[in-house]
Amino acid sequence: MLAIEAIGLTKHFGPDIRAVDGIDLAVEEGQIFGFLGQNGSGKTTTVRMLTTLLKPTAGTARVAGLDVQREPAAVRRRVGVALQEVGLDELQTGRELLVLQGRLFGLSAAAARERANQLLEVVGLSDAADRPVQGYSGGMKRRLDLACALVNEPRVVFLDEPTTGLDPISREAVWRYVEVLNRERGVTFFLTTQYLEEADRLAHTVAIMERGRIVAAGSPAELKASIGADAVTLTFEDEAAAMRGEATLGRFEGVQRVLRTGNEVAVYLANGAAAVAAIVRALDDAGAPAQSLVLQQPTLDDVFLQVTGHHLEAVQVPTPVGTQRGGTR
Incomplete structure (x- = not known):
């Protein structure tokens, strides 16, 4: 009922x-x-x-x-x-x-x-x-x-x-x-x-x-399963560098979607762990090195970004001391 x-x-x-x-x-x-x-x-x-x-x-x-x-x-x-x-x-x-x-x-x-x-x-x-x-x-x-x-x-x-x-x-x-x-x-x-x-x-x-x-x-x-890919989130020095990174990653093999918000670029692709090293090399070769990289399974934030084109603008709940979310940084 x-x-x-x-x-x-x-x-x-x-x-x-x-x-x-x-x-x-x-x-x-x-x-x-x-x-x-x-x-x-x-x-x-x-x-x-x-x-x-x-x-x-x-x-x-x-x-x-x-x-x-x-x-x-x-x-x-x-x-x-x-x-x-x-x-x-x-x-x-x-x-x-x-x-x-x-x-x-x-x-x-x-x-x-x-x-x-x-x-x-x-x-x-x-x-x-x-x-x-x-x-x-x-x-x-x-x-x-x-x-x-x-x-x-x-x-x-x-x-x-x-x-x-x-x-x-x-x-x-x-x-x-x-x-x-x-x-x-x-x-x-x-x-x-x-x-x-x-x-x-x-x-x-x-x-x-x-x-x-x-x-x-x-x-x-x-x-989260509907995304069907790992999420690799990269932060760049500024928006111009992020735009260069976005263009480079858009041509990267196996990428399903690339979304940029400000100086951050989210890349969705299968088996993201195996692709991390190649992504870093491609960005370095393009003169757009990332300042940080996080690999993780899709979250609701990734879903929100996929369906709306932007992150949810709210203060997120702080992660308790002693725990770590995500993966490679």
């Missing part, structure tokens, strides 16, 4: 701005669905339509089996929503906020207190429950915001850029709670993100949004 379904979902602002331009979505119950794209791609506008906060220009959408335009109040009772900006009253305690949220959803005072206690345990905030929210860290506020989105026991939860601005430890904590809720309670998550690692780590299915349209969709493994 589908938890979220959209057909031809569209939102235009005036005659010229096509924020969402006729997209189709099908998210199965119990999935974590990753909606990947840079700022301005249409992700948040899509979420606002699916959560009844914005009326579509055209198309249809159903969430938790309900039509978002015909049954908006019922949809809001069935879903949980945590948008980009954390909307918490910082003068209240975490417990007070959750109890208030429960009362607003019609729970009795006793039931609201019980639900608050359950959720504080779920998101690891029991020890801080009676402290004012203004003293919480950014990660704690995000976890409390997630708890607020779960008060009504929704089967579908929308998280819009849930870890933007968080440090790696807080980000990892949010990821962990999303995974637990999905795995142990079967909650469906619709997750918008600019973090490639976030989508790769959490999502069962990913859709890449670009200029209001979905340009690629599938599981992270399927999308």
